[in-house]
Amino acid sequence: MSPGWSRLAQARSFLFVPGDRPDRFDKAVAAGADALVFDLEDSVPAARKGDARAAVGRHLAAPGGPGPALVVRINSPTSPQGAADLGWLAGLPAGPAIMVPKADGRPALEAVRARRPHADLLPLVESVAGYLSMAEIAATPGVVRLVLGHLDFMLDAGISCSDEQQELLPLRFAMAVQTRRHGLAAPVDGVTAAVDDPARLQADMQRAARMGFGAKLCIHPRQVPVLHAALRPPDEELAWAQRVMAANQAAGGSACQLDGQMIDAPVVLRAQRLLQRAG
Numbered sequence: 001m002s003p004g005w006s007r008l009a010q011a012r013s014f015l016f017v018p019g020d021r022p023d024r025f026d027k028a029v030a031a032g033a034d035a036l037v038f039d040l041e042d043s044v045p046a047a048r049k050g051d052a053r054a055a056v057g058r059h060l061a062a063p064g065g066p067g068p069a070l071v072v073r074i075n076s077p078t079s080p081q082g083a084a085d086l087g088w089l090a091g092l093p094a095g096p097a098i099m100v101p102k103a104d105g106r107p108a109l110e111a112v113r114a115r116r117p118h119a120d121l122l123p124l125v126e127s128v129a130g131y132l133s134m135a136e137i138a139a140t141p142g143v144v145r146l147v148l149g150h151l152d153f154m155l156d157a158g159i160s161c162s163d164e165q166q167e168l169l170p171l172r173f174a175m176a177v178q179t180r181r182h183g184l185a186a187p188v189d190g191v192t193a194a195v196d197d198p199a200r201l202q203a204d205m206q207r208a209a210r211m212g213f214g215a216k217l218c219i220h221p222r223q224v225p226v227l228h229a230a231l232r233p234p235d236e237e238l239a240w241a242q243r244v245m246a247a248n249q250a251a252g253g254s255a256c257q258l259d260g261q262m263i264d265a266p267v268v269l270r271a272q273r274l275l276q277r278a279g
Helices: 005-010 022-029 046-061 080-089 106-115 128-132 134-138 150-157 166-181 198-210 223-231 235-250 265-277
Strands: 013-018 035-039 069-073 097-100 121-125 215-218 256-258 261-263
Touching: 005 069, 013 022, 013 223, 022 035, 022 046, 035 046, 046 069, 046 080, 080 106, 097 106, 106 121, 106 134, 121 128, 121 134, 128 134, 128 150, 134 166, 150 166, 198 215, 198 223, 215 223, 235 256, 235 261, 235 265, 261 265
Parallel strands: 013 035, 013 215, 035 069, 069 097, 097 121
Antiparallel strands: 256 261
């Protein structure tokens, strides 16, 4: 387990910034996201991939103070650009986690770990093959949490979705189940493309949270505070969680009662998760 594992595991927001736009790096760092994702894939034209690697490499090599956890989204390891990314990764300083797109199975993830043996991995499940191989992906050494790429998944599966995305319930449920089965941190929900619709973003995150997700990908800095607010439990739930933890501590971890209800291990775990969501 790397030193950055716990930060990635607890992160609520993953903010993308194009790797070929170093002029946006400082603004992205200051946006308040828990994790910053330097993108070498979709947001970078093929002709600028080399420029993006160079810019991201310079930023990662520069000394910096406290800030968000750092992640690099590479191109698919099975593509020519992904192969170039893997060579570039081998020369990077220790630190950044690797977000792996088109994660269709264990071999792609192992290819990354071969170049970065101790890297924390964030595989993007965004294809039918990835959905069918999710147990294998979740069991791969180095994986911290699963990430949903629902837009690419819809394209690959040939489906379309309503605003409520009920068509994707089986996919999100599978991610939640495999996360628990393999002891990963809560999965990361996909992007909300409507950057000027905070109500949509809030509804999307709250739906994902009900499915066991604990974070979301962001594509604009102004989405970050809306997301954090959406993940914060109501004050009455936090007050209940604090009282549960106090009662549990007073009982020395043994089962006890609070307001006429039994407080045992599952109830204490729920209280802990509520407090973690509140940051």
